[in-house]
Amino acid sequence: MSLLASYPFIKPLVIGLVGAAVLTGLLYLGGMFVVWLERKFTADMQSRFGPNRVGKYGLLQLIADALKLLTKEDIVPRSADQLLYLGAPIVAVSSALLMAAGMPYGYIRLPDWSILGVSLQGTHLLAVSNLDVGLLYVEAVSAVSVVGIFMAGWASPNKYALISAFRNVARMIGYEVPLAMSVVGVAVMAHSLNFVDVVNMQSSLYELFPVHPLLRYIPAWFIILQPIGFVVFGVSMLAELGSKPFDQIEAEEEIVAGWGVEYSGMRWALIYFSEYFHLILGSLFMVLLFFGGWTLPFDYPISLSPLVLLAKVILVIMGVLVVRWSLPRFRIDQVQTLGWKLLLPLSLINLAWAGALGMVL
Amino acid sequence: MAMAGQLEDSEMIVHIGPQHPSLPGPFMLDLKLKGEVVQDAYLNMGYIHKGIEKLLENRTYLQCIPITDRMCYLSSLSNNEVFCSCVERLLGVEPPERAQYIRVLVQELSRIQSHLIGMGEFAEFIGFMSMFMFLVRERESIITLIEMITGARLTHTYGRFGGVRHDLPDGFVDRARKLLPAFEKKMRENVDTLESDEVYLERTEGVGKVSPEVAKQVGVTGPVLRASGIEYDIRRVEPTLVYPDLDFKVITDKRGDVFARVHCRFEEIFESLHIIDQCLDQMPAGEVRAKLPKTIKPEGEAYCRVEDPRGEMAMYVVGDGSPKPYRVKVRDPSYANLQALPPVLRGVYVADVVAIAGSMDTCISGVDR
Numbered sequence: 001m002s003l004l005a006s007y008p009f010i011k012p013l014v015i016g017l018v019g020a021a022v023l024t025g026l027l028y029l030g031g032m033f034v035v036w037l038e039r040k041f042t043a044d045m046q047s048r049f050g051p052n053r054v055g056k057y058g059l060l061q062l063i064a065d066a067l068k069l070l071t072k073e074d075i076v077p078r079s080a081d082q083l084l085y086l087g088a089p090i091v092a093v094s095s096a097l098l099m100a101a102g103m104p105y106g107y108i109r110l111p112d113w114s115i116l117g118v119s120l121q122g123t124h125l126l127a128v129s130n131l132d133v134g135l136l137y138v139e140a141v142s143a144v145s146v147v148g149i150f151m152a153g154w155a156s157p158n159k160y161a162l163i164s165a166f167r168n169v170a171r172m173i174g175y176e177v178p179l180a181m182s183v184v185g186v187a188v189m190a191h192s193l194n195f196v197d198v199v200n201m202q203s204s205l206y207e208l209f210p211v212h213p214l215l216r217y218i219p220a221w222f223i224i225l226q227p228i229g230f231v232v233f234g235v236s237m238l239a240e241l242g243s244k245p246f247d248q249i250e251a252e253e254e255i256v257a258g259w260g261v262e263y264s265g266m267r268w269a270l271i272y273f274s275e276y277f278h279l280i281l282g283s284l285f286m287v288l289l290f291f292g293g294w295t296l297p298f299d300y301p302i303s304l305s306p307l308v309l310l311a312k313v314i315l316v317i318m319g320v321l322v323v324r325w326s327l328p329r330f331r332i333d334q335v336q337t338l339g340w341k342l343l344l345p346l347s348l349i350n351l352a353w354a355g356a357l358g359m360v361l
Numbered sequence: 362m363a364m365a366g367q368l369e370d371s372e373m374i375v376h377i378g379p380q381h382p383s384l385p386g387p388f389m390l391d392l393k394l395k396g397e398v399v400q401d402a403y404l405n406m407g408y409i410h411k412g413i414e415k416l417l418e419n420r421t422y423l424q425c426i427p428i429t430d431r432m433c434y435l436s437s438l439s440n441n442e443v444f445c446s447c448v449e450r451l452l453g454v455e456p457p458e459r460a461q462y463i464r465v466l467v468q469e470l471s472r473i474q475s476h477l478i479g480m481g482e483f484a485e486f487i488g489f490m491s492m493f494m495f496l497v498r499e500r501e502s503i504i505t506l507i508e509m510i511t512g513a514r515l516t517h518t519y520g521r522f523g524g525v526r527h528d529l530p531d532g533f534v535d536r537a538r539k540l541l542p543a544f545e546k547k548m549r550e551n552v553d554t555l556e557s558d559e560v561y562l563e564r565t566e567g568v569g570k571v572s573p574e575v576a577k578q579v580g581v582t583g584p585v586l587r588a589s590g591i592e593y594d595i596r597r598v599e600p601t602l603v604y605p606d607l608d609f610k611v612i613t614d615k616r617g618d619v620f621a622r623v624h625c626r627f628e629e630i631f632e633s634l635h636i637i638d639q640c641l642d643q644m645p646a647g648e649v650r651a652k653l654p655k656t657i658k659p660e661g662e663a664y665c666r667v668e669d670p671r672g673e674m675a676m677y678v679v680g681d682g683s684p685k686p687y688r689v690k691v692r693d694p695s696y697a698n699l700q701a702l703p704p705v706l707r708g709v710y711v712a713d714v715v716a717i718a719g720s721m722d723t724c725i726s727g728v729d730r
């Protein structure tokens with residue numbers, strides 16, 4: 001105790017380090033799960049087996065893949081822009097970690113435990129920090145991964161990677177605007193940029209407006225209140241994730257997988273993993289904004305909220321996977337047309353609608 | 362590279378091939394790009410030249426048949442067919458009627474499987490991986506049928522001079538009658554899925570148009586020509602075997618774009634199923650091979666054409682009375698179909714290059730021989 005009293009910074013440091021390790025570890029576990037899920041799920045859609053040799057149901061496949069990637073030769077082309085080339089995976093992954101730091105993951109109720117003499121009893125929000133501008137923060141840092149991919153494409157001494165890098169920027173500019181607009185629509189309706197407020201608003205709407213008891217079982221989530229905003233957000237999110245039909249930057253058949261063509265081993269895996277992190281966190285973002293976060297149209301023990309959130313996120317991820325594996329790829333000019341000529345006007349309409357409704361709420 | 366000196370600052374050359382994941386077989390397609398728009402395309406072939414014509418001239422006629430299998434790995438049955446009918450013409454023999462029906466049957470089955478893998482690959486080129494899987498899965502039932510007859514899945518060596526290697530196996534007709542309707546139903550479903558997909562329509566309609574004039578100038582044949590509105594099918598204009606007795610439509614389309622080419626192939630699959638039905642109904646019993654001496658030594662020259670899945674496949678064989686052919690020359694449809702690429706590719710986007718190349722369904726193995 002005396003040590004803690006004389007060095008008060010130790011406690012936050014320990015908590016911070018442990019928290020960061022747990023969060024990063026969970027994120028990697030989640031990424032591995034999603035890779036496995038995608039492979040099994042896609043295999044089901046295409047009537048094949050998917051991984052089924054390494055471990056039960058191929059569950060250890062990802063570990064085998066990771067071992068393989070770790071043992072691959074780490075190649076850095078001599079004529080690559082070394083700083084950008086080596087920095088790209090770090091930027092791409094750090095964007096995902098920054099996103100993860102800004103989001104809440106439900107509540108947890110703890111018994112009378114104490115760490116370093118501090119009682120932990122009570123209900124706690126599972127979040128690194130409950131930011132007042134959480135929505136804007138997450139939206140902003142999510143765009144940083146695009147910079148990482150651009151760095152990779154630009155620094156690689158390769159024409160396919162260069163084309164990929166430019167496609168990446170064109171796509172980012174086209175979809176960042178509608179995405180931000182639809183997020184603002186939610187914020188206007190919830191009167192807040194804080195995730196917890198947004199989630200609470202979606203569960204407390206029927207308390208603001210007394211309705212028939214049966215109607216209370218229909219959730220008042222923002223997907224119902226602003227369907228246009230949801231469509232805009234969903235399509236923009238697919239585009240930001242680089243998921244089909246918006247995976248022009250990868251396009252193995254045209255530009256030989258684009259940005260990643262010169263990367264090997266763990267560096268490649270890092271950027272690729274960051275895309276799966278973004279799939280998870282993008283889905284989480286969508287659940288928090290449009291599917292009521294951890295709320296359900298009936299009461300349940302609050303300690304289960306992380307699990308409820310997780311279930312919703314997995315459902316959204318599966319929805320994304322269905323889209324990803326049932327559509328061909330757009331051409332880059334068609335992507336631009338869709339973004340600027342359709343989604344942008346739609347997002348403006350949604351903003352007007354959200355503003356009008358927000359005044360009533 | 363010759364044209365590198367003529368590049369402007371904003372232009373660059375991008376190689377599509379010889380090492381590229383999507384183009385079928387190693388050949389080089391160089392694109393001069395300005396941004397993402399193709400300014401010019403240059404074709405370069407010959408990376409896998411196998412010298413098959415020379416190989417044929419150094420073997421006895423019978424030993425040649427397995428070599429013809431390897432000219433195009435997706436249509437080895439029509440390669441067998443064209444070589445066998447050339448030699449039959451030299452010898453002046455005609456296969457028995459049952460053998461003719463069997464040869465039509467296997468050729469149509471071969472056409473179906475070739476179209477399926479070709480269009481599956483095409484679907485993959487535009488990023489539709491699931492459709493590739495669906496089509497390849499359907500292809501399995503056709504391959505199974507061919508395997509029942511020939512015992513092989515890719516290189517069949519089934520044609521013989523004056524007939525076929527052996528008769529249909531027991532139970533084949535029943536198996537075919539059971540498999541084919543189910544296959545047709547599934548294929549209808551797949552085609553509807555593909556052709557009702559908005560993204561697919563965006564990617565294919567009006568893309569890579571080959572006008573009838575360009576098609577004739579370049580000399581394309583097969584579905585590529587018929588998709589440009591020209592009704593030209595060797596099975597109709599110069600029918601061999603029992604094709605005159607069979608009822609089938611020559612599928613054409615006036616649009617000439619990527620969509621039309623893919624659509625033509627799918628419709629041809631259904632037409633082939635119709636032909637197979639008639640073959641199964643009308644096939645008489647009897648011999649499957651004409652009586653010929655063990656070693657044949659034909660003399661003279663013969664030119665013969667068949668409708669390969671990719672177009673007009675022709676062979677010119679000269680015999681000098683020795684057991685080996687004196688000269689063999691092959692005309693493969695893919696070579697001409699590839700020549701249509703450079704004029705069509707000018708002004709399209711990079712993403713369309715693979716879509717257009719895929720819709721030509723070329724087999725480089727056949728081009729380089």
